[in-house]
Amino acid sequence: MQQELRIISKQKIARDTVEMVLENKSISQVTVPGQFLHIHVQGHMLRRPISIANVDASNYTVTIIFKILGEGTRKLSTYDVGNKIDVLGPNGNGFPLDNTTQASTLLVGGGIGVPPLYYLAKKLTEQGTVVTTILGFQSKEHIFYEEKFRELGNTIVVTNDGSYGEKGFVTNVPDEVLPTIDRYYSCGPLPMLKAVKERWITVPGYLSLEERMGCGIGACFACAVPTDDRGGYKKICQDGPVFTAEEVYLG
Amino acid sequence: MNIAVELPGLALKNPIMPASGCFGFGREYSKFYDLHVLGAVIMKAATLQARFGNPTPRVAETSAGMLNAIGLQNPGVEKIIKTEVPFLASFSVPVIANIAGSTIEEYRQVAKAFEQTNQVAALELNISCPNVKEGGIQFGTHPQMAQKVTEAVKEATNLPVYVKLSPNVSDIVEMAKAVEKAGADGLSMINTLTGMQIHLASRKPVIANRTGGLSGPAIKPIAIRMIYEVKQHVSIPIIGMGGVMQAEDVLEFLLAGASAVAVGTANFQNPYVCKEIIEQLPYTLKQYGFNSVKEAIGKGIV
Numbered sequence: 001m002q003q004e005l006r007i008i009s010k011q012k013i014a015r016d017t018v019e020m021v022l023e024n025k026s027i028s029q030v031t032v033p034g035q036f037l038h039i040h041v042q043g044h045m046l047r048r049p050i051s052i053a054n055v056d057a058s059n060y061t062v063t064i065i066f067k068i069l070g071e072g073t074r075k076l077s078t079y080d081v082g083n084k085i086d087v088l089g090p091n092g093n094g095f096p097l098d099n100t101t102q103a104s105t106l107l108v109g110g111g112i113g114v115p116p117l118y119y120l121a122k123k124l125t126e127q128g129t130v131v132t133t134i135l136g137f138q139s140k141e142h143i144f145y146e147e148k149f150r151e152l153g154n155t156i157v158v159t160n161d162g163s164y165g166e167k168g169f170v171t172n173v174p175d176e177v178l179p180t181i182d183r184y185y186s187c188g189p190l191p192m193l194k195a196v197k198e199r200w201i202t203v204p205g206y207l208s209l210e211e212r213m214g215c216g217i218g219a220c221f222a223c224a225v226p227t228d229d230r231g232g233y234k235k236i237c238q239d240g241p242v243f244t245a246e247e248v249y250l251g
Numbered sequence: 252m253n254i255a256v257e258l259p260g261l262a263l264k265n266p267i268m269p270a271s272g273c274f275g276f277g278r279e280y281s282k283f284y285d286l287h288v289l290g291a292v293i294m295k296a297a298t299l300q301a302r303f304g305n306p307t308p309r310v311a312e313t314s315a316g317m318l319n320a321i322g323l324q325n326p327g328v329e330k331i332i333k334t335e336v337p338f339l340a341s342f343s344v345p346v347i348a349n350i351a352g353s354t355i356e357e358y359r360q361v362a363k364a365f366e367q368t369n370q371v372a373a374l375e376l377n378i379s380c381p382n383v384k385e386g387g388i389q390f391g392t393h394p395q396m397a398q399k400v401t402e403a404v405k406e407a408t409n410l411p412v413y414v415k416l417s418p419n420v421s422d423i424v425e426m427a428k429a430v431e432k433a434g435a436d437g438l439s440m441i442n443t444l445t446g447m448q449i450h451l452a453s454r455k456p457v458i459a460n461r462t463g464g465l466s467g468p469a470i471k472p473i474a475i476r477m478i479y480e481v482k483q484h485v486s487i488p489i490i491g492m493g494g495v496m497q498a499e500d501v502l503e504f505l506l507a508g509a510s511a512v513a514v515g516t517a518n519f520q521n522p523y524v525c526k527e528i529i530e531q532l533p534y535t536l537k538q539y540g541f542n543s544v545k546e547a548i549g550k551g552i553v
Contacts (some may be wrong), residue, residue, distance in 0.1 A: 001283065002522060015474040026536065044466050046519060047310045072312070088522065121369070212457075215519045217282075219275035222310040222325045223293075223305070231303045238279070 004084040005037075008061065010077075014137075014144040017112070018077045019053070021061050022079050024084065029058045031121035032094035032244045034208055035185075037064060038216035041072045041088040048072050049213050051239065052090060052186075053115035053145075054122070065115040065144070075174040091216055092241045095120050095185055095206055097127065103182035106203075107133040110188025111142065116208055117187055118145055121152045132181075133158075134173050136192065140164035141153065144217050154179075171195040194250045205245040211236045225249075253534035253543040256290075258488045258510055260411030260434040263290040263347050266544050267501065267529050270515035271295055271349035271375060271415075272321065272493050274519040276335035277342070281381050283522045288341040288529055293439075293513060294335065296377050298350040299360055301327035306459040311448045316467025317516055318496070320460035323351050323380055328364045329355045340370035347413070351377040353465075355390075355400050359407040363441045366408040374410050375490075376401060376435075379417030379442035382451050383458045385544060392430035392444075402431035411436040415483075418473055427481040438481065439513070441492040467516040468494040482508025482549055496524070498531035502539060506551025 005022035013019045014203040027037075038047040054063035055167060068074050074110055079085060095116075109117040114135055124131050131153040137143045140163040144211060148154040156173055157165040166172070186196045187208035197207065214220035216239030223238055234240060234248065254265045268291040270281070272293075276294055276494025280433060281413050286292065304324030311318045323462055326332065339346045348365045352358040353426055358376070365371045378391035378400060389402045414430040416423060418441040443464025448457045456462070474493025494516070495501060501512045517524040531545075543545045 040520060044312060045315065045317050046310065046517065104324065212310050214310045214317070215273075215279070217279045217523070218524065219279040220273060220310075220319075221275070221304060221321045222319065223307065224309075224324060225307070226303065230303060233303055 002086065002088050004086055005062070005078055006084050007081050010079070010081055010107070013065065015141040016069065017065060017066045017142065017144055019144075020079075021063050025060050027087075027090055028057050028062050031055050031062060031146060033123050034094035034116050035090035035092045035249070036044050036116075036241065037062070037089040038091055038213070039076065041076045043075065044072045046214065047088065047104040047216055048076065049091070049210070049216055051116040051208075051241075052119060053118045067112040068250040073220040080142050083089070083171070088216055091237060094114075095208070095242050097123055099212040103115055103129060103242065104179050105131045106178065106181045106200070107185060108130055108186040108188070109133070110136040110170055111138065113186075113188030113192070113208065114145060117185065118148060120185055121149060125152045132179055134158070134170045136160070136166075136170035146155075167194065171199045189209055190250060197245045197250065206242050207245050207248065208242045209240055209248065214236050252535060253545075254532055254536070254543050258411075260488070261291060261347075261511075263511060263542075265290040265532065266505070266511040267532070268347070268490075268511065268513050269295055269518055269525055270513035271377070273518045275330070277339050280522055280545045281342070282520070284526045285519065286339070286344055288526050289344050290511060290529070291341075291345040291347055291348055291372070292339055293347040293375055294331070294339065295325055296380065297325055297331050297361055297365075298323060298351050299327045299328055299357045301325065301330065304406060304523055308457060311457040311461075311463065312359070312446060313446070313465065313467070314449065316465055316469035316470060318448055318465055318521075319443070319460055319462030320458045322462035328361045330366050332364060335340065336370045337378050345372040346370060347373045347375050348403075349375040349377050349415070351380055354459055355403045358400055358404050362378055362408045362410070364405045369504055371410065372407065372438070374404065374412050375439050376412055376414045377442075378402055379415050379419075388417060391426070392420050394425050397426055398429040398433040401435050402432045402551050407432040413437040413439045415439040415442055417442050417462050418477060423477045424484050427485050433484045433489050433511065435485055435487060437488045437490060440481065441470070441477055441493045442475065444470055466494070467476040468496055470494050471500065475503060478504065478507040478509050479552060483552060495528075498535040499527050501528060501532060501553070502535055505544060505547040506549070508552060509548045510548050
């Protein structure tokens with residue numbers, strides 16, 4: 001579960017956003033959409049949880065996309081092709097891929113919550129599920145993977161500042177432009193997930209949560225999320241990061 | 252090379268144990284290696300009732316360390332005894348139960364509950380958690396209070412009691428002497444130092460609890476200094492901890508006066524760290540001219 005992955009490509013794909021393709025035989029064979037790698041960055045005490053954006057099992061690669069938000073991700077972004085990175089993973093449960101291929105499925109991603117939805121969209125469309133995707137970014141320069149999502153289904157991009165697509169949040173997209181939704185999958189910042197949960201309250205949905213983590217394997221209780229207001233909880237790293245919308249209490 | 256060490260109630264095949272709160276109840280780490288290799292395991296703190304803990308974020312990275320304010324989240328002593336203790340005991344490794352409470356009575360009850368199982372070898376009295384208002388720190392910063400709770404727990408149970416000291420005091424030696432006088436069988440030191448980190452963009456403390464406990468290599472010199480000072484004034488053994496990352500650190504703690512060493516934060520970075528340190532320790536001891544762990548204890552005191 002602790003492994004070294006060789007970086008085989010590195011690319012800046014949007015403002016402060018880096019895509020790395022990593023080579024590893026076992027992780028590339030077992031990863032399901034929504035799982036993450038817990039990455040050790042040299043000189044840093046705590047590992048960084050970074051979601052897996054894509055997997056190519058035949059070429060033994062996994063792709064991660066991360067945003068440079070602090071010293072750890074900045075340092076990771078300086079790693080060169082050929083370097084190896086030390087990871088724990090794949091960690092977490094991942095999105096359930098139901099066999100209900102007839103379901104009309106909505107994917108809602110915000111910012112750095114977008115990456116895990118790409119591998120999910122790929123897997124869903126492979127099994128014949130029709131997906132509609134809403135992607136929200138801060139502004140035009142933060143947008144990535146738009147074309148890749150378009151290849152898999154109808155994709156709507158919004159930006160907070162209106163510099164590309166409609167101005168607003170992912171939850172502002174009107175019903176008229178969306179099909180009838182049977183289920184949704186979402187990943188993004190907490191306020192967005194709360195709004196998504198409220199907007200599609202009657203639709204079964206799955207939310208992928210993020211949180212600052214310690215061990216990343218379920219031992220330290222750093223990333224607990226309440227399941228109600230009476231003391232119930234789940235661990236994001238171990239029980240999640242994906243939860244059904246109703247099983248987590250987002251405050 | 253003999254790396255075994257004897258402490259009250261604890262016959263340790265080696266002096267290394269994961270520190271409380273950094274290893275849960277061992278389940279997750281048992282997927283990485285056989286926990287039987289450990290000298291002992293110190294469980295996550297138990298309180299009488301289940302506790303959810305603090306809001307998140309609960310952790311933040313610092314230079315050479317981390318802040319945490321988990322808030323003693325645990326399922327409560329009964330559940331721990333029912334599900335977690337038997338699991339750990341199945342590895343034939345001494346289990347140390349860390350106990351916390353908001354009243355002396357709670358400490359007594361939790362201690363008694365653990366004594367009723369025959370699978371707990373010793374208690375670690377947590378009077379130093381900095382992250383819960385009524386979670387023990389009020390007992391850990393006043394010598395008379397520390398003495399009182401130690402006496403009460405000693406009176407309630409026959410299990411050996413190791414009192415975990417807080418470094419957030421002006422005179423650590425006074426605290427150590429007070430709990431020794433109260434009948435503590437050993438000391439465990441140090442817990443985390445209270446700290447804070449402010450997020451520039453949001454202009455707010457990163458940790459939702461605002462303050463958190465600082466751990467990791469950043470606090471090792473403080474731990475070494477405190478153990479060095481305390482060792483010269485008490486005759487009970489010390490389980491040392493604070494920023495241990497490798498076998499050399501273990502030797503440094505032994506030299507300062509610790510008889511055994513707990514490894515905390517390092518487990519998060521490297522889940523195999525305890526096992527690796529245990530494997531490396533004989534070579535490190537030999538390299539610096541020691542033929543056993545016992546030989547090195549307190550040898551750095553000049």
